Amino acid sequence: MAISRNNVITFGLSGKVGDILVFRQKDGQTIVAKAPRQSGKLSEKQKEHRKRFQQAVIYAKAATESSETAELYKAVAAKRKQNPINVAVADFFNAPDIDHVDLSGYAGAAGELIIVGATDDFAVKSVHIKIVNADGTVEEGAAVQNGARWHYTTIAENNSIETSKIVVSVSDIPGNLTEQEFEKQ
Numbered sequence: 001m002a003i004s005r006n007n008v009i010t011f012g013l014s015g016k017v018g019d020i021l022v023f024r025q026k027d028g029q030t031i032v033a034k035a036p037r038q039s040g041k042l043s044e045k046q047k048e049h050r051k052r053f054q055q056a057v058i059y060a061k062a063a064t065e066s067s068e069t070a071e072l073y074k075a076v077a078a079k080r081k082q083n084p085i086n087v088a089v090a091d092f093f094n095a096p097d098i099d100h101v102d103l104s105g106y107a108g109a110a111g112e113l114i115i116v117g118a119t120d121d122f123a124v125k126s127v128h129i130k131i132v133n134a135d136g137t138v139e140e141g142a143a144v145q146n147g148a149r150w151h152y153t154t155i156a157e158n159n160s161i162e163t164s165k166i167v168v169s170v171s172d173i174p175g176n177l178t179e180q181e182f183e184k185q
Contacts, residue, residue, distance in 0.1 A: 052093075059174055060088035069173060076122065087122065088174075095176035096120035101168055103184050106154060108161035116143055116150040118170040118178075127152070128169040133160045 010030045013023040017035075024031045042050070063069040064084045073091075077084040099117035106112045118124045127150040130140035138158045143150035158164055166182045 053089075056089045056092040057085075059092050060085045063088045063173070072123070072173075091120075091122040091172065092174045092176075094121040094172075095178050096124050096170045096172045098168055098170055098178055098180050101166070101180075101182050103166065103182060106161075106166075106184060108158040108164075108184075110154055110157055112154045114143070114152045114154065114166065116152070116168055116170070117148065118150060120170075120172045123173055124150075124170055125173050126171050128171075130167040130169070131156075131158060131164055132167060133158060133164040135160070138164065 007030065010023065010032070012025065013030055014025050016022050019035050019037075022033050022035050024033070064073050069088075070084070073084040073088050077087045080087065097119050099119055101117075102115040106114050114129055116127050116129070118127055124145075127143040127145075128140065129143055129152040131138040131154070139154065139156040141152065141155065143152040145151075161184050164184060166184065167179060168182065169177060169179045171177045
């Protein structure tokens with residue numbers, strides 16, 4: 001790969017020249033590289049990844065044009081010295097993680113606290129809690145962010161806590177969803 005600095009002939013040039021060279025612009029510099037070659041047919045997995053990447057780029061362009069999310073991506077991109085579209089594409093590909101769920105404050109009564117630790121490569125948008133027993137759903141609702149943790153205060157009495165499951169759903173800005181079931185032990 002070659003980098004052209006202050007060259008009046010290649011300044012601002014971008015695109016492919018035949019099947020030999022590719023010119024790109026990055027941080028005000030013209031980068032010249034050997035043109036990539038595709039070896040044979042694409043596998044189904046490669047086709048699927050290309051389609052997902054296309055969706056990521058469409059999402060990133062829209063997200064960096066809307067006023068609310070654009071400012072968020074631009075701020076993070078500036079700190080990382082990256083392009084906001086690249087930050088948004090990466091966010092699209094990475095679902096949030098549920099780091100831990102603290103059920104020690106929940107004994108089946110209303111007004112008790114369930115604490116969730118969730119992270120994402122960019123930002124966790126929401127945490128949703130659903131408490132389900134053998135008869136059906138006892139309650140569900142959104143947790144409230146409290147610093148690095150999310151707090152959910154129960155609103156209903158649960159007399160069958162031993163057989164209940166707590167379903168935690170975490171989503172990020174692009175809409176990736178991570179869901180896990182927990183049991184009170």
